Amino acid sequence: MPRTPYSRPVLAGLTALTLAAPGAAAAQWTASDDNSSWGLDVSLILEGVYYNELSHGNDSPAGFSDGHDHGHDHGHDHDHGFDDGFNMGHSELALNAQLGDLFDGVLILGFDDSDIEVEEAYLTTRALPGGFQVKAGKFLSDIGYINSRHGHDWDFVDRPLVNEYLFGDHGLQETGVQATWLAPTETYTQLGVELLQGETSGIANYEGSQSALNGQERILRDRSGPRLVTAFAKIGPDLGPDHAAQFGISGGYARSYQVTDEHSTRFEDWDGSAWFAGLDAVYKYSAGRAYGHGDWRLQGEYFYREIDVDRRDVEFTDVDRDGDPTGRNVGDVRNVQSFKNKQDGIYVQGVYGFAPRWEAGLRAEALGLSNDVGRGDGESFGASYRHSAQVTFRPVEPVFLRAQLSQNDFIDDDGHRDRGLEFMLQLNVALGAHGAHRF
Numbered sequence: 001m002p003r004t005p006y007s008r009p010v011l012a013g014l015t016a017l018t019l020a021a022p023g024a025a026a027a028q029w030t031a032s033d034d035n036s037s038w039g040l041d042v043s044l045i046l047e048g049v050y051y052n053e054l055s056h057g058n059d060s061p062a063g064f065s066d067g068h069d070h071g072h073d074h075g076h077d078h079d080h081g082f083d084d085g086f087n088m089g090h091s092e093l094a095l096n097a098q099l100g101d102l103f104d105g106v107l108i109l110g111f112d113d114s115d116i117e118v119e120e121a122y123l124t125t126r127a128l129p130g131g132f133q134v135k136a137g138k139f140l141s142d143i144g145y146i147n148s149r150h151g152h153d154w155d156f157v158d159r160p161l162v163n164e165y166l167f168g169d170h171g172l173q174e175t176g177v178q179a180t181w182l183a184p185t186e187t188y189t190q191l192g193v194e195l196l197q198g199e200t201s202g203i204a205n206y207e208g209s210q211s212a213l214n215g216q217e218r219i220l221r222d223r224s225g226p227r228l229v230t231a232f233a234k235i236g237p238d239l240g241p242d243h244a245a246q247f248g249i250s251g252g253y254a255r256s257y258q259v260t261d262e263h264s265t266r267f268e269d270w271d272g273s274a275w276f277a278g279l280d281a282v283y284k285y286s287a288g289r290a291y292g293h294g295d296w297r298l299q300g301e302y303f304y305r306e307i308d309v310d311r312r313d314v315e316f317t318d319v320d321r322d323g324d325p326t327g328r329n330v331g332d333v334r335n336v337q338s339f340k341n342k343q344d345g346i347y348v349q350g351v352y353g354f355a356p357r358w359e360a361g362l363r364a365e366a367l368g369l370s371n372d373v374g375r376g377d378g379e380s381f382g383a384s385y386r387h388s389a390q391v392t393f394r395p396v397e398p399v400f401l402r403a404q405l406s407q408n409d410f411i412d413d414d415g416h417r418d419r420g421l422e423f424m425l426q427l428n429v430a431l432g433a434h435g436a437h438r439f
Contacts, residue, residue, distance in 0.1 A: 041096045041433035045152050047089035050425040051082035057420025058410035061384035063343060063373040064165040082424075088113040089426065090151050096433075101127050106137075108150070119150075119173070131182035141172040142180075142192055143232050143250035144301050145280040153437055155297065155351045156390055157404045157424045161367045162303050162345025166276065172252075174198065176226055188236030188246075198227030198254055227256040236439070244284045246439055251277040257307055265315065272309030272338075278302055282439070291394070292353035300348040304370065307341040342372045357395065363388045368411075382417070385409040398430035 090112060097105040103123045110119040122137025140148045146163055148171075158164075163171050176196035183189035230252035239245055252275065259270040280301040287294025345368065351361035364387055371381040388406040395401075408420040 039098055043094045043096075043430060043432040043434045045092040045094070045150075045434075046429045046431065047091050047151065048427045049082060049087045049089040049157065050085065051087055052084055052423045054421040054423055055419070057408050057418040058384075058412045058416070060410065060412075061161070061165065061367050062381035062411045062413045062415075063368055063371045064384075089428075092119065092150060092152075094434075098126075099123075119170070131184060133180050133182070135178040135180075136176075138173070138175045139178065140170075141174060141194055141196070141230055142178065143172055143230050143252065144278050144303065145246075145248060145282055145299065146301065147171040149438065152428050152430065155299070155349060155361050155392075156363055156388055157402060157426045158388075158406075160301065160345075160347040160363075161365045161384075161386055162301065162347055165367060166303055166305050166343070166345060172196075172230075174228065176228075186238060188234070188238075190234045192232050192234075194228075194230040194252075195226040196228040196230065197225040198256060223256040228252060228254045242286050242288065244286075244439065246280075246282045248280040249278070250280070251275065257309060259309075267314040269312050269314060270307075270309040271312075272307065274305065274307040276303055276305040278304065284439075287353070289356070291356035292359060293356045295353040295359075297351045298349070300346070302344065302346040304344040305342070308338075309341070310336065310338050312336045339374065340372075341374075342370050343368055344370045351390075357393060359392045359394075361390045361392070363390075381413065382411040382415065384411050398434065400426075400428050402426040402428070 090110060093109045093111070095105075095107045099105055102125065104126060105123050106120055107118070108120040110117055118138060120137070120139045122135050122139045124135045125133055128134065140150075142148045144163065146154065146160060147167065151159075159171065174194075174196035176194055178192060178194045180190055180192040183191070230250065232248060232250035234246055234248045236244065236246045254274045257270065257272050257274040261268040278301060281299070283296075283298045285296040287296075289295075345366065347363060347365040349361060349363035351359050353359045364385075366383055366385050368381060368383045371383060373379070373381060386406060386408050388404055390402055390404040392400050392402040402425070404424045404426070406422050406424075408422070409417065410420070411417045
């Protein structure tokens, strides 16, 4: 049978809630009746990161510094928001439930030492005919390959640049509905479409209907959701028992792309639409030896994005229009322009199991090979690069320790290239029930 990138859940006759902790016996709880079978699995992913900036370079790649921080203090600085020294990384609490024969439910809470948020909360159908499945709620989009995977499934400590800077700190993560179809063929073929609200992603970047400066508010043009539509196709040919591959193509269209930059005397508004398209490929080889010894994993993705917007400056004056001599009021609209921004990015990585429980990997990335991001003036920036190497040790399956060295070769908005070097040591531990990793 051909290998498939994922397998849908199989209904068990008896379901259970299982909690496991180091040094303690597992506690189990079951419930069933004549009409239902259901249960809940709970898992906890804990992460710690030691970070050391060996040399300082440019903080952000040219052309990608605006509109991406989503309210996080660290934004897109190259240090990933870590302090030099020990940090509590990104941890997760996951709850998975089988809701009879109809649905699976998933809730994933992400947290660090200061914040907690709902990363995913969705239902998926279990019994639709013809290979169809529907997902509804908040979830990571299935565009590309790495976007839908959480940090403990990555081969490197950090997210690839193209995924982070084109789609946001958390990738393309939205509320909406996804429908997929698994073709009844020997070759694994899955087609999917997503209708997403488009509020916080890098491609939709809907900032809300109003923004303010010193209490002054004004209304930007609003569009009701869903604002973002994506589609993807994944194909996995049958390469035999030792080899597996998956090839994908995906794209999306955001009918509302809004960004507001606040300046000392004006707002700069962008309002328009955007679209993206990408290719991804993954190959895996199993040597059949103990604990991954001799295994290979090769992976790469390319994405291109185009933003078509109208830009305007909303000036402020000292004219008193509201009876407040100290207030500033919205003045004339200036510098109205229409333009397109074109950007892209790519990464290629490989990981090899050089000994039982040990693996090493290399990753090369380029961001902004196409980097036309002027404001109607035809300005273009150069490309930025990053090269990373990692070594990972897995003493037992739910635990890994990873050391990574990365060189950031970023160009800034003035055309100056400055390299930075950073070291990260990551400890990741999975506690409790944890399903098999996806392809």
